[in-house]
Amino acid sequence: MSLGLTEFTLAEARDKLRAREVSAQELGEAHLSAIGSAKALNAFVVETAERARADAARSDARLAKGEGGILEGIPVAMKDLFCTEGVVSTAGSHILDGFRPTYESTVSANMWREGAVMLGKTNMDEFAMGSSNETSHYGPVRNPWRADGDNRDLVPGGSSGGSAAAVAAALCLGATGTDTGGSIRQPAAFTGTVGLKPTYGRCSRWGIVAFASSLDQAGPMTRSVRDSAIMLRAMAGYDQKDSTSVDVAVPDYEAALDRSVKGLRIGIPTEYRIDGTPAEIAALWDQGIAWLKDAGAEIVEVSLPHTKYALPAYYIVAPAEASSNLARYDGVRYGFREDRDDLTEMYEATRAAGFGAEVKRRILIGTYVLSAGYYDAYYLQAQKVRTLIAEDFKNAWDRVDALLTPTTPEAAFGIGEKNDDPVAMYLNDILTVPANMAGLPAMSVPAGLSARGLPLGLQVVGRAFDEETVLQVGRTLERAAGFDHRPTPWWRDQP
Amino acid sequence: MSLDKATVARIARLARISLPEQDLEPMAAELSGILTWIEQLGEVDTDGVAPMTSVVGHALHHREDKVTDGDRRDDVLANAPESTDGYFVVPKVVE
Numbered sequence: 278m279s280l281g282l283t284e285f286t287l288a289e290a291r292d293k294l295r296a297r298e299v300s301a302q303e304l305g306e307a308h309l310s311a312i313g314s315a316k317a318l319n320a321f322v323v324e325t326a327e328r329a330r331a332d333a334a335r336s337d338a339r340l341a342k343g344e345g346g347i348l349e350g351i352p353v354a355m356k357d358l359f360c361t362e363g364v365v366s367t368a369g370s371h372i373l374d375g376f377r378p379t380y381e382s383t384v385s386a387n388m389w390r391e392g393a394v395m396l397g398k399t400n401m402d403e404f405a406m407g408s409s410n411e412t413s414h415y416g417p418v419r420n421p422w423r424a425d426g427d428n429r430d431l432v433p434g435g436s437s438g439g440s441a442a443a444v445a446a447a448l449c450l451g452a453t454g455t456d457t458g459g460s461i462r463q464p465a466a467f468t469g470t471v472g473l474k475p476t477y478g479r480c481s482r483w484g485i486v487a488f489a490s491s492l493d494q495a496g497p498m499t500r501s502v503r504d505s506a507i508m509l510r511a512m513a514g515y516d517q518k519d520s521t522s523v524d525v526a527v528p529d530y531e532a533a534l535d536r537s538v539k540g541l542r543i544g545i546p547t548e549y550r551i552d553g554t555p556a557e558i559a560a561l562w563d564q565g566i567a568w569l570k571d572a573g574a575e576i577v578e579v580s581l582p583h584t585k586y587a588l589p590a591y592y593i594v595a596p597a598e599a600s601s602n603l604a605r606y607d608g609v610r611y612g613f614r615e616d617r618d619d620l621t622e623m624y625e626a627t628r629a630a631g632f633g634a635e636v637k638r639r640i641l642i643g644t645y646v647l648s649a650g651y652y653d654a655y656y657l658q659a660q661k662v663r664t665l666i667a668e669d670f671k672n673a674w675d676r677v678d679a680l681l682t683p684t685t686p687e688a689a690f691g692i693g694e695k696n697d698d699p700v701a702m703y704l705n706d707i708l709t710v711p712a713n714m715a716g717l718p719a720m721s722v723p724a725g726l727s728a729r730g731l732p733l734g735l736q737v738v739g740r741a742f743d744e745e746t747v748l749q750v751g752r753t754l755e756r757a758a759g760f761d762h763r764p765t766p767w768w769r770d771q772p
Numbered sequence: 773m774s775l776d777k778a779t780v781a782r783i784a785r786l787a788r789i790s791l792p793e794q795d796l797e798p799m800a801a802e803l804s805g806i807l808t809w810i811e812q813l814g815e816v817d818t819d820g821v822a823p824m825t826s827v828v829g830h831a832l833h834h835r836e837d838k839v840t841d842g843d844r845r846d847d848v849l850a851n852a853p854e855s856t857d858g859y860f861v862v863p864k865v866v867e
Contacts, residue, residue: 278843279856290828326802375851376851377850377851378851378852379844379848379851380847402826413803476828477827477828478827478828478830481863491826491827505794517833517835519833520833521807521826521828523828523830524830553863557846569785585812586812586813586816587781588813589810589812589813592806592809592810593810593813600787607788609852609853609860609862610848610851610852610860611851611852611853612851613851613853614854618863619862620789620862620863620864620865621788621862622863623783623862623863624787624788625789625790626790628787628788628789628790629789629790629791632789637789638799638802638803638806640789641780641783641784641789641799641803641850642788642789642803642806642807644783644786644787645775645803645807648783648786654814655810655813657823658813658814658816659813660820660823660824660825661816661822661823661824661826662816662818664821664822664823664824665816665818665821667824667827698805698807699802699805700805700806711829714827715827716827716828741827741828742808766795
């Protein structure tokens with residue numbers, strides 16, 4: 278089996294499939310074989326080899342007739358937060374043990390309709406609550422990347438850590454992620470991949486296990502900006518089944534990629550220069566600014582005064598919504614049950630044994646901030662602050678077309694390194710959360726390596742429903758950075 | 773804000789998560805740490821600011837009021853830990 282077949286970008290594979298230079302079945306087998314020899318990464322929770330083979334055969338039949346959708350024959354991995362009909366869907370939680378949905382999420386259904394081949398479901402932080410993939414019931418994912426001269430395991434970021442690792446290690450051509458506070462962009466930055474969180478409402482949330490409904494959004498994780506544009510087009514679109522999905526046309530994002538950024542105004546938010554930012558992150562940011570300037574963009578310093586309040590406000594809004602969404606896991610309708618003679622005791626024992634520590638913490642915080650007497654001080658205040666955060670961005674759009682920031686305050690850290698202090702872990706999302714609070718599209722593009730040889734990402738944030746400009750700026754950064762580093766495959770055939 | 777053990781026990785009860793006595797104190801400390809950090813929000817002047825209700829501010833779609841799905845009892849029950857005769861089975865609640 279040629280390993281070369283896993284080294285294409287999604288766009289290259291698509292072109293070769295259409296030209297009949299490779300078959301979907303060859304491409305599928307190459308990826309299944311790569312997954313088989315990458316158990317050490319723990320990137321997959323469920324592998325669906327038989328399904329992949331059937332999907333690929335169907336794609337080859339369509340391609341032979343000159344037919345096929347946007348992702349025809351492309352092997353992809355699905356974050357295990359998406360419900361997939363007949364295929365175990367766990368959300369990384371013990372409480373969904375053995376859950377086989379009898380329905381398909383809209384986003385995954387859109388991708389299958391466009392011809393994608395399903396390789397399996399990827400590991401993730403439990404219910405997408407985490408920034409390191411360490412809260413998964415199925416164990417942590419190991420980052421394919423290691424620091425120079427150091428073979429200690431690093432986290433791939435989270436919550437879409439399995440998807441990011443699978444893309445970075447060339448186990449699939451693209452993977453789905455979801456992003457509530459940075460869960461696509463932070464793992465993308467940690468693994469040298471491209472992650473795009475679309476505008477809230479761009480992709481249907483129907484059939485995605487809910488974490489925080491006013492923030493959750495699905496998006497693509499890929500190895501190039503072009504791949505991201507292709508995949509987003511297949512995922513996006515209005516859905517009657519999600520009242521918050523928005524009925525606006527889905528453009529051909531790929532067509533936006535070659536537009537020049539000449540004359541585009543790029544904002545640099547002063548408040549993102551946080552005390553204690555490592556010098557190499559600041560230097561990467563300056564480099565990004567220089568690249569865009571060289572490409573003809575106009576650089577404008579802007580102020581987003583409420584930035585520092587986005588993260589604490591998020592840690593009221595997200596747990597509050599989570600405590601409500603996760604009330605459904607009661608041991609009655611699906612998943613795991615801890616048997617007791619009394620109904621309330623059954624609920625309490627099921628939830629105590631079924632949820633992990635971080636999920637319990639967030640449910641308790643959420644329950645507290647919504648409880649009688651505290652609602653105004655916490656939840657209402659957070660939603661007001663959220664209005665101010667969104668207004669900051671609105672004011673910025675009068676002066677600029679997109680914003681450029683680093684994606685994360687640091688490179689990937691070690692497994693187990695931040696487990697003692699929840700707040701230290703939360704601070705990883707400080708640069709990504711504001712875009713969720715305002716519902717804006719944002720993307721992380723790999724832009725360089727740290728002094729220790731680990732990938733670092735730059736983030737582009739755009740106006741609502743203007744993913745095209747985000748992709749256009751992202752493509753410009755990608756071209757200038759020429760980031761072609763790949764992790765050394767230490768994981769092959771390791772236990 | 774510092775939460776005491778009794779408050780943690782109360783919210784755990786509200787959330788239907790049993791917490792053993794020995795876990796109350798450490799959980800109180802963890803939650804207090806998070807809440808103390810969150811409390812910086814209090815310094816933001818939000819007088820006259822409307823709370824966010826929708827980030828995209830689009831109008832909701834209307835559709836004809838007719839049944840579009842249903843008649844899927846077996847699907848609904850397919851994942852139940854215990855079901856019988858078309859019902860979910862739970863511990864007895866009425867004597």
